[in-house]
Amino acid sequence: MDWYEKLKKYFPIEEMKSKEHLDVLLKEKSEIYYKDDGPNHVMMYVETDDFVFVDYLFVSKAARGQGLGKKLLNKLKAKQKPIILEVEPIDYEDTDTKKRQRFYNREGFTHAKSIGYKRRSLATNEVNELEILYWAPNGESEETIYEQMKHTYENIHTYKDEELYGTAYESADEVLTYNKKLENRSEEENTVQP
Secondary structure, three states, X not given: OOHHHHHHHHOXXXXXXXXXXXXXXXXXXXXXXEEEEEOOEEXXXXXXXXXXXXXXXXXXXXXXXXOHHXXXXXXXXXXXXXXXXXXXXXXXXOHHHHHHHHHHHHOOOEEXXXXXXXXXXXXXXXXXXXXXXXXXXXXXXXXXXXXXXXXXXXHHHOOOHHHHXXXXXXXXXXXXXXXXXXXXXXXXXXXXXX
């Protein structure tokens, strides 16, 4: 099974970019868009000067629990830049979503409480809500993560969308929201009182 088939089999249709889209990104955005794959994994990611965005991270069932996901993330963490990713909210009827969130939590990722993400799928026309998780080695704020996520959406997710899909995705301002009050409240909750 090739790398795209592995992704397509694992990720919901509304989260998948087309093979053509990924090929165009790998070719035309090769200075920032990368594929790391092997027999038991596929990782597609963006790396800019100041952050990393994990577009897809797949580890085969046969290799789960052997530290491969941790090893892949550690390779990115060694760059000492914020790492951002999108995950499905926990669905208690789908144990994979719970395991995935638990894995990222163990790896030091934080749930961005102030960033909202809702996008209409071009494949299903359904509104898809995802959660933004991030790892911030230098204490980057959620506002910084929001700006980096917006950059990713505009330069990767919607890259050549009309040409590739025949229609455009919504603008970043329609899809992504940032609520500073929620970030401030989250910071206050995490402050230890003497």
